[in-house]
Amino acid sequence: MKKIIVILLFFAGTLNAQDKLFYANGTVKKGIVVSIGNEFVFFKATDTSEVKGIKKSELVLIEDVRGTLYHISANSNLKTLRPKQEASEIKRNTLGLAPIALFTGRATFIYERLNESGTIGLAFPLSLTFNPYDNDSVVSGTSTGGGVNFFGGVDVNFYVGKNNNAKFFMGPRARYGTDVFFGKTEAYTLQTQFGWRFGNPQGILVQHLSIGFGFVRVISVANVTNINPRQSYAWYSLNYRLGFRW
Secondary structure (H helix, E strand, C coil): CCCCECCCCCCHHHCCCCEEEEECCCCEEEEEEEEECCCEEEEECCCCCCCEEEEHHHEEEEECCCCCEEECCCCCCCEEECHHHHHHCCCCEEEEECHHHHHHCEEEEEEEEECCCCCEEEEEEEEEECCCCCCCCCCCCCCCCCCCEEEEEEEEEEEECCCCCEEEEEEEEEEEEEECCCCCEEEEEEEEEEEEEECCCCCCEEEEEEEEEEEEEEEEECCCCCCCCCCEEEEEEEEEEEEEEC
16 A cells, blocks of 8 residues: 655644645646645645645645745655745845955945845945045046045846856946045946856855946036036946955
8 A cells, every 4th residue: 555645734723825736837726735645646726625636747846835845756755945045045245345446546335235036136335535646636637636525326236147156247337426536526427337246155255347338427526627517428437346245
């Protein structure tokens, strides 16, 4: 006599809850799993409907009322999967800095938060702007003067691809603030950036390398004579970030 494994999926207080059957052809049905045998899963659509035997070979997964997934095999018993636990192991928070930006007068820190699947990230950069070369500017023939100011913004990063250790990303990038190094110029920039994220998803260190293309809109200029305020210019950026995940 074949051994039948009976699984209790709910208690009396949760009779209205539903389990899910995932078929190999892509169909999903909701109802109540009564028991599971060696060859069949016994299932009914509601608590009052007829119990039907469904061949294991037709099924891929069962999700019970608690959200636990079970792999179905025609030659073995149920095997519990733990997708929710695996998802929680993704380190969704990153705090990074942009060391190369120091050479252009920006001490930049970036916080990024990923969604549960790790496919979309919201990054919030904050830069302290200053002139690292006393009063000399990369803008030819100008003097920026001293002092500090701030630049802030937001990035939306869409991560795609199957290689989690080298993940391609793209998305919009926006900045607003006053750049002391470029003549205390107040402006905002809008760009689309393309880049790669390097690092093990379960690791601590992560690196981002990207390039952005877009425009800058100048609002006001304090110490530069060859830049007109209230004008837009083509703008690009080369960005490197070193971060720590948790």
